Amino acid sequence: MPELPDVEGFRQVLLTCRGRRSVTDVDVRDAGVLRGVSEERLRKELEGRRLGKAWRHGKWLFVPTGDGPTLVFHFGMTGSLRCCDQEEPIEAHDRIVLTLGGERLLCYRDQRKLQGVRLADSADVDRILEGLGPDALAVDRDEFLELLSGRRGAVKSALMDQSVVAGLGNLLCDEILWRARVAPRTSTRSLSEKTLRRIHAAMGRVLATSVRDGCVPPRRSWLTGRRDDSEPVCPRCGTSMRSTRIAGRRTVWCPHCQN
DNA sequence: CACACTACCTGGGGGC
């Protein structure tokens, strides 16, 4: 599920989970989501510390803990973060549950465990950021053109590459290219500057709406709202949409609008 | 270096 807009929503969950209460309990219900940190160390480092102001880069979420290490979340394809009262039931996929201020629960839920939770010192944080391009929400037009220049492969592959631009995932890329009327397999190198600008503009609009909604909205007027139909048609022109695999991911596009 | 492909996990759905 989580692409930039979803993770931005999880950041809001942290910011609004009743201020910055200190961690009073750390319940690791499935150590399979811990990356490079033991259950014992996670508990030791977090208990008694206050969660600072969360920040996000691409699909990564960073939570400083006062003078301690930074708590780092990545949500893979199925992760989420929620804040609830202690009375609410813990579900099977709630892998880590933090108690804040003795009363609120912060639950890291993730079915597939493709990614996970880690503790990072500042060097670790730098290492993560080094592998990422600029955040998709912060890339201006000129920088976008620069980032995509010299790329040979499919434009969708370039947009999906987190080291180029951070935050775009499979749904966002299809949505952006559909809105910009560019076929996903088009070689990046063959795109005119004008077309690249159109993609950048589409990225901005798609992200703005998606961040507001906390996800890429499955509206019927969007490609995302059609892609799971048994026989999807383009919301713009009614043409049957095509489906293929690019960069290992299912890719849906309109052969009429996007070419 | 740029790119493509697979493995890593779990669970839901379709076909037989």
Add this chain to the structure above:
DNA sequence: TGCCCCCAGGTAGTGT
């Protein structure tokens, strides 16, 4: 009903 295979909004590792 059970089993098997495929698929799913991500990334790291490996090979070309």
